[in-house]
Amino acid sequence: MTVIPEHVRAQLKARFELRLTGPVDLTLYTRPGSSRLILPAGLGCATCEDARQMAELLRDAAPEKVTLDVVDTSRDQGRAEADQVNDVPTMALGVDGESGRIRFQGLPTGTEFPALIDAIERVSRAEHSLNAVSLAELAKLKEPTEVMVFATPT
Secondary structure (H helix, E strand, O other): OOOOOHHHHHHHHHHHHHHOOOOEEEEEEEOOOOOOOOOOOOOOOOOHHHHHHHHHHHHHHOOOOEEEEEEEOOOOHHHHHHOOOOOOOEEEEEOOOOOOOEEEEOOOOHHHHHHHHHHHHHHHHOOOOOOHHHHHHHHOOOOOOOOOOOOOOO
């Protein structure tokens, strides 16, 4: 399956050439070889192969800026646990080898794809676009806080 059509890949490569300034570490947590069969025990991954293809295409769009590390959670459970990844596929974006704090669970296609591209660009430029009021409110937090954003076309 071709996840990203050729004309979109060309547009993505041109966009990344203009907008990426620093490195981005993309980590894909997957369970390869499990096919599209989902077993009652939660084994299997219907979209892991597509996610791997997408991650490789993102890397290939800017190989000098985007690195890709694929973690097989069935073989490296310790790493997945250390990075606090429970679901596959998960794409994590980070820098300098740190566990990515921006994560996309599932296959980020359709309405999620533009958000993934925007996140890659923001990580590369080390920008967040939060206003001063938001930053001041966030500075008041005393404990680690997890923010989850759900995207669905319905």
